[in-house]
Amino acid sequence: MKMEAFYSNNIKNAIQNDPPGEWMPYIPADCIRLSSGFPAPSLVPVKQLKESVGQLLDEEQDLPLHYLGTPKMDQLKQQIIERLDEREMKFAMEEVLVTAGACQAIDLIARIFIDEDTVVAVESPTYMEALEIFQNYTNSFMEIPIDEDGLQTEKLEDLLTERQGNGLPLPKVLYTIPTFHNPTGTTLTAERRTHLLKLATQFDFLIVEDDAYGDLYFDDQPTPLKVFDKDGRVLYLGSFSKVVAPGLRIGWVAATKEIIETLFWFKKDLDHPFAQAVMSTYLRDYPLKKQLSLLHKSYKEKCDSMIDALAKYMPDSVSWYVPRGGYFVWMKVPGEDTSKLLEQATQKGVSFLPGKYFFLNQQDGKEWLRLSFSYEEPTAIVDGVKKLSEII
Ligand SMILES: Cc1ncc(COP(=O)(O)O)c(C=O)c1O
Numbered sequence: 001m002k003m004e005a006f007y008s009n010n011i012k013n014a015i016q017n018d019p020p021g022e023w024m025p026y027i028p029a030d031c032i033r034l035s036s037g038f039p040a041p042s043l044v045p046v047k048q049l050k051e052s053v054g055q056l057l058d059e060e061q062d063l064p065l066h067y068l069g070t071p072k073m074d075q076l077k078q079q080i081i082e083r084l085d086e087r088e089m090k091f092a093m094e095e096v097l098v099t100a101g102a103c104q105a106i107d108l109i110a111r112i113f114i115d116e117d118t119v120v121a122v123e124s125p126t127y128m129e130a131l132e133i134f135q136n137y138t139n140s141f142m143e144i145p146i147d148e149d150g151l152q153t154e155k156l157e158d159l160l161t162e163r164q165g166n167g168l169p170l171p172k173v174l175y176t177i178p179t180f181h182n183p184t185g186t187t188l189t190a191e192r193r194t195h196l197l198k199l200a201t202q203f204d205f206l207i208v209e210d211d212a213y214g215d216l217y218f219d220d221q222p223t224p225l226k227v228f229d230k231d232g233r234v235l236y237l238g239s240f241s242k243v244v245a246p247g248l249r250i251g252w253v254a255a256t257k258e259i260i261e262t263l264f265w266f267k268k269d270l271d272h273p274f275a276q277a278v279m280s281t282y283l284r285d286y287p288l289k290k291q292l293s294l295l296h297k298s299y300k301e302k303c304d305s306m307i308d309a310l311a312k313y314m315p316d317s318v319s320w321y322v323p324r325g326g327y328f329v330w331m332k333v334p335g336e337d338t339s340k341l342l343e344q345a346t347q348k349g350v351s352f353l354p355g356k357y358f359f360l361n362q363q364d365g366k367e368w369l370r371l372s373f374s375y376e377e378p379t380a381i382v383d384g385v386k387k388l389s390e391i392i
Pocket residue numbers: 037100101102103104127177182210212238239240241246249250251
């Protein structure tokens with residue numbers, strides 16, 4: 001029996017796109033992984049989490065194993081609110097929703113705001129899983145190019161003005177990663193942050209600010225867009241995936257009470273009480289500040305190793321953006337198709353992600369690639385860059 005006839009129109013449209021994760025190229029296990037956007041295995045606090053699991057079960061017995069009942073789900077939300085408060089973002093309990101990672105928050109947001117003809121504005125390039133999620137709801141996108149200073153707000157203004165002039169629909173939602181962007185590692189300047197917020201008011205769209213990497217700064221922590229949001233236009237997303245452990249699947253969205261109530265309506269109790277309670281116990285017993293300062297030091301060292309190795313080994317034609325935090329270095333190899341380069345690279349024992357996966361029009365990313373310094377140790381990073389330079 002053919003099931004497709006039973007699907008909703010939305011699903012019929014969505015499955016015309018590539019299946020999720022299709023972009024992930026095959027990487028042999030013995031490669032130096034400059035492709036992986038994951039935390040370094042040595043930086044996941046395994047021992048502390050093990051202690052937290054034991055401590056939680058001693059304290060609460062079966063409670064965190066029920067649908068509801070553990071007080072630690074509310075406590076986790078409170079702990080998130082306290083952390084946001086330290087960064088000048090003030091929220092009440094009703095203004096935060098804990099989600100199964102930032103990705104679930106993106107999905108819920110898409111679900112409540114996006115119809116099949118809704119225009120979504122995205123950076124070009126952008127985080128491919130967010131693209132995949134939005135593509136499940138619409139095929140109308142507006143792409144705004146990125147340079148070394150992040151999203152080009154002047155171009156955004158031109159594009160919006162042009163659309164308005166031509167009577168075309170304006171975007172309802174703009175999705176951005178203003179701080180330590182994936183894949184480019186760039187950070188939006190303060191002037192562009194102000195400009196972006198002004199445009200949101202002028203052209204009446206919401207901003208989804210994905211701050212998954214915001215805590216991973218090397219020197220200064222940029223101020224989130226949300227801090228300057230006067231009328232509740234910014235939906236702020238955070239995650240513990242990059243700083244504690246992605247497998248716990250804990251993220252959040254902070255926005256107005258009205259938006260949070262609507263998101264909650266669809267999320268219902270599809271929570272992970274046990275994971276949330278473990279995270280809350282971990283945050284109570286092991287101050288996150290200590291984990292973060294370890295990450296700052298370690299990722300800065302890894303990033304410096306990568307940048308030094310690039311400067312030492314890459315030919316002059318190759319260029320890259322130097323990040324001030326996060327996980328990634330974005331690199332341009334003029335005249336090359338980086339997908340083809342990947343095949344040679346993996347044979348030589350090093351991997352990266354070809355740039356094309358981060359663009360709606362994959363051709364736009366042909367000469368670009370993403371290097372990740374998060375996963376490997378500094379010596380392997382230098383080795384990997386050297387191998388890559390030999391191929392280029
Ligand atoms: C920009 C961005 N947002 C969100 C995520 C995923 O967050 P989570 O694991 O909390 O769903 C990632 C992970 O790669 C990311 O790069």
